[in-house]
Amino acid sequence: MFNKIIEIFKISDLRKKILMVALLLLCFRILAAIPVPGINSESLRNLFASSQLFGFLNIFSGGALENLSIIMLGVGPYITTTIILQLLTILFPRLKEIYYEEGEQGRARFNRLSRYLTVPLGALQGYGFLNLLTHQGVLPPLGTASLIINVTVITAGSVLLMWIGEMIDEYKIGNGISMIIFAGIVSGLPSALRNIIFSYNPQDIPTYIAYAVLTVIVVAGVVFINEGERKIPVSYAKRVRGNKLYGGASSYLPLKVNQAGVIPIIFAVSILLFPQFFAQTISIFSPDLSIKLTELVNKFFANLLIYSAIYFVLVVVFTYFYTAITFDPEEIAKNLQRSGGFIPGIRPGASTGEFISKIVNRTTLFGALFLGVIAILPNLVQLITGISALTLGGTALLIVVSVALDTMKQIQSQVIMREYEGFL
Numbered sequence: 403m404f405n406k407i408i409e410i411f412k413i414s415d416l417r418k419k420i421l422m423v424a425l426l427l428l429c430f431r432i433l434a435a436i437p438v439p440g441i442n443s444e445s446l447r448n449l450f451a452s453s454q455l456f457g458f459l460n461i462f463s464g465g466a467l468e469n470l471s472i473i474m475l476g477v478g479p480y481i482t483t484t485i486i487l488q489l490l491t492i493l494f495p496r497l498k499e500i501y502y503e504e505g506e507q508g509r510a511r512f513n514r515l516s517r518y519l520t521v522p523l524g525a526l527q528g529y530g531f532l533n534l535l536t537h538q539g540v541l542p543p544l545g546t547a548s549l550i551i552n553v554t555v556i557t558a559g560s561v562l563l564m565w566i567g568e569m570i571d572e573y574k575i576g577n578g579i580s581m582i583i584f585a586g587i588v589s590g591l592p593s594a595l596r597n598i599i600f601s602y603n604p605q606d607i608p609t610y611i612a613y614a615v616l617t618v619i620v621v622a623g624v625v626f627i628n629e630g631e632r633k634i635p636v637s638y639a640k641r642v643r644g645n646k647l648y649g650g651a652s653s654y655l656p657l658k659v660n661q662a663g664v665i666p667i668i669f670a671v672s673i674l675l676f677p678q679f680f681a682q683t684i685s686i687f688s689p690d691l692s693i694k695l696t697e698l699v700n701k702f703f704a705n706l707l708i709y710s711a712i713y714f715v716l717v718v719v720f721t722y723f724y725t726a727i728t729f730d731p732e733e734i735a736k737n738l739q740r741s742g743g744f745i746p747g748i749r750p751g752a753s754t755g756e757f758i759s760k761i762v763n764r765t766t767l768f769g770a771l772f773l774g775v776i777a778i779l780p781n782l783v784q785l786i787t788g789i790s791a792l793t794l795g796g797t798a799l800l801i802v803v804s805v806a807l808d809t810m811k812q813i814q815s816q817v818i819m820r821e822y823e824g825f826l
Contacts (some may be wrong), residue, residue: 409817410813410817413817416813416816416817419573419574419575420575420813422573423570423573423575423576423581426566426569426570427570427581427582427585429566430473430566430582430585430586431562431585431589433471433472433473433562434471434473434589435469435471435587436471436472437469437470437471437472438470438471438474438541438552438657439665443771447632455589470535470540471539471559472555472556472559472561473559473560473562474528474556474559475524475527475528475531475556475557475559475560476560476563476582476583476586477560477563477564477567477579477582477583478527478560479520479523479524479527479560480516480517480560480563480564480567480579481518481579481668481672482523482672483519483520483523484516485518485668485669485672487512487515487516487518487793488727491700491727492727497512500512507751517542517561517564520560520561520564521557521561522563524556524557524560525553525554525557527559528552528553528556528560529549531556532549532552532553532556533543533692534692534693534696537692537693563582564579566578567579567581567582567634570582574812574816575809575812575813576805576808576809576812577805577808580801580804580805580808581805581809583801583805584801584802584805584806587698587798587801587802588802593629613783619797620779621799621803623776624771624776624799624800624803625803627659627660627769627772628663628803628804628807629661629807630658630659630660631656631657631658631659632656632657632658632659632761632765633654633655633656633657634654634655634657634745634758634761635652635653635654635745635746636652636654636655636738636743636744636745637652637653637743637744637745637746638652638653638741638742638743638744653743655734655738655745655758657761657762657765658765658769659765659766659768659769659772660722660769660772660773661725661728661729661762661766661769662720662724662725662728662766662769662773663798663804664722664797664801664804665719665720666717666720666721666723666724666770666773667717667773667777667797667800669723669724670713670716670717670777671719671797673716674712674713674716677695677699680695681748693809698797706781706784706785709781710778710781710782711755712775713777713778713781714774714775714777714778717770717773717774717777718771718773718774721766721769721770721774722766722770722774725762725766729762731755731756731758731759731762732752732755732759734755734758735750735751735752735754735755735758736751736755738750738754739751739754741765745757745758746751747807773800776800777797777798777800
């Protein structure tokens with residue numbers, strides 16, 4: 403392992419890319435440490451302790467929300483905008499055509515539209531959060547001028563993070579937005595370890611040992627599911643063109659067990675956050691009603707059993723939903739037929755599409771149930787052990803493992819590419 407790391411840093415171009423990505427992430431962490439003036443730290447801690455939803459928001463802000471920094475919204479507005487637009491592709495065929503059929507140009511237009519819509523959504527979320535935090539006593543009352551300035555700064559912070567994410571994408575060392583979330587989660591590990599140490603009780607030693615063993619098992623399970631594939635054999639018919647014979651080869655069609663990645667969890671969290679967001683938005687018209695709705699939402703989701711059940715169902719449903727809109731068995735069957743490929747024992751065309759659809763439904767069921775269990779695992783551990791410091795599994799773990807695997811693959815592909823260039 404260490405030999406591979408040394409080999410990577412021996413390649414000057416790759417070393418520069420890694421160092422630049424590290425510098426951009428360092429800039430993000432510096433921004434996350436700059437708080438909004440006048441914060442009541444005690445009220446802020448109480449607010450996060452009483453709300454699971456704020457914990458989720460803190461994950462997607464890269465840890466910036468917990469400090470109420472100038473980038474407190476993180477990449478949340480951009481992610482929410484992207485999700486909304488992807489959902490709208492179902493309703494608007496033109497939008498679907500831009501995203502799925504126009505190639506790189508269409509994706510660029512889609513991303514540009516996402517960036518434009520991030521600004522008003524970020525401003526709306528920023529206003530809602532500031533108003534909520536003011537009424538919770540975390541921030542002092544803000545005048546009109548101060549409110550406008552703070553909303554502008556917070557919105558600009560989200561746009562800046564979006565730009566940092568796109569800069570990271572340019573270096574092809576992992577996905578930029580995911581890397582920002584990853585950096586925020588990893589930066590919270592020292593404080594998590596500190597909480598575990600401070601809450602240590604000699605009577606809980608068997609619990610801690612079981613926790614350590616289960617953590618290794620869960621991480622291994624996440625890697626196994628993320629890398630798991632169902633390989634469908636594909637054969638190609640022999641074709642004669644002129645004096646040459648083409649085809650006759652055998653290959654396979656890889657169907658990932660977890661095709662949706664962590665997107666279903668992000669979708670589910672967005673739905674869970676919607677009541678909170680709606681309550682914040684109401685503050686524009688009625689601050690008192692907004693506070694009452696927020697308290698009602700917090701009380702409802704304070705029940706871990708109800709919250710976990712809703713969360714689990716949403717993750718399973720959105721896993722199927724996202725797989726359905728991004729994976730088209732009929733289109734794959736048509737492409738196989740055009741290229742002279744077929745699945746042994748299955749007729750080309752509609753029958754192949756039905757067969758692939760059946761396989762996808764089965765693999766998706768396993769992946770959806772696994773995602774759902776991992777998502778609610780921290781709540782289950784807390785309910786069973788009664789120790790809130792132990793957070794086994796969950797959204798953070800899925801994101802960390804997925805981003806680490808994706809980044810490792812991208813770096814490895816660049817190393818292999820340079821080895822081939824040197825050979826040629």
